[in-house]
Amino acid sequence: MGPLEAKSIAVLTLLAVLVFFPSDAGFAQTGSAALNGTVTDQSGTAISEVRITLTNINTGVRHSVRTGSAGVYSLTDIPPGNYTARAQRDGFATKEETGVVLRGQ
Numbered sequence: 001m002g003p004l005e006a007k008s009i010a011v012l013t014l015l016a017v018l019v020f021f022p023s024d025a026g027f028a029q030t031g032s033a034a035l036n037g038t039v040t041d042q043s044g045t046a047i048s049e050v051r052i053t054l055t056n057i058n059t060g061v062r063h064s065v066r067t068g069s070a071g072v073y074s075l076t077d078i079p080p081g082n083y084t085a086r087a088q089r090d091g092f093a094t095k096e097e098t099g100v101v102l103r104g105q
Helices: 003-020
Strands: 033-038 051-056 062-066 072-078 081-088 095-102
Touching: 051 072, 062 072
Parallel strands: none
Antiparallel strands: 033 072, 051 062, 051 081, 081 095
16 A cells, blocks of 8 residues: 555545544533544554644534644534534645534534
8 A cells, every 4th residue: 555545544534533433422502512532543653734624514613623743633612513523634634524413512
């Protein structure tokens, strides 16, 4: 596997985290939600400077953050709703996932 393929897989792994672990939320649609995670490549090496963007499907409102040097990101105080998640960084394939549901706490 070449370096570009490994980078694409790393971003794809990030989106799996977004979809399967969207927040510490309960089932009520009130309050706010949070989305936290770590971006790593196949070998477990952290990937910094990945821009994570959530776009509310109904309102178009965006929330963005970049991963730090340890590959960690945290989006807090996000209104509950349906989102499109995008992960992008120069030199990596941009990945997007629709149907990300965040529930309020």
